[in-house]
């Protein structure tokens with residue numbers, strides 16, 4: 001499995017994973033807008049197939065934000081998500097980003113456990129964060145405490 005930069009022509013495969021993973025997937029136009037704005041966009045490739053992706057960006061001078069991560073459900077629990085997060089963290093570190101934040105649906109227990117496993121902590125509940133008014137859990141990580149990101 002390799003983690004590498006997303007290529008524009010791979011958008012349909014990313015969209016396929018996005019649509020299978022979320023009940024409110026980003027439309028292709030938004031994914032491309034985010035990409036064109038210069039967001040970090042990495043994919044995981046396994047046997048020449050894209051099996052997952054992560055999108056992230058630098059929101060403020062020292063704050064990184066994970067916008068979206070998803071792995072094809074046939075490939076869950078094989079450390080693909082972890083490797084995508086680690087690769088993003090290494091890039092954040094290169095840009096001297098110290099705080100990483102993300103929001104996740106409060107009902108998405110699996111993802112919350114996944115992020116905790118990556119070293120994120122639950123910070124606060126953001127009421128009615130999503131369009132359907134579901135609450136979000138804001139999670140964060142202090143990257144300055146991590147000297148080395150293994151893997």
Ligand SMILES: CC(C)(COP(=O)(O)OP(=O)(O)OC[C@H]1O[C@@H](n2cnc3c(N)ncnc32)[C@H](O)[C@@H]1OP(=O)(O)O)[C@@H](O)C(=O)NCCC(=O)NCCS
Pocket residue numbers: 021022067068069070071072075076077078079080081082083103104105108109110111113114115117
């Ligand atoms: C969240 C997601 C990206 C995790 O990807 P993954 O490749 O399966 O995760 P990993 O194999 O790297 O998991 C690493 C560890 O995280 C934890 N973890 C991952 N998924 C979990 C789950 N569903 N429930 C509980 N813990 C979980 C486990 O500790 C796991 O280690 P283990 O398999 O040795 O027990 C994947 O489940 C997914 O695409 N979900 C749908 C989209 C989504 O919810 N994205 C996040 C919200 S933005």
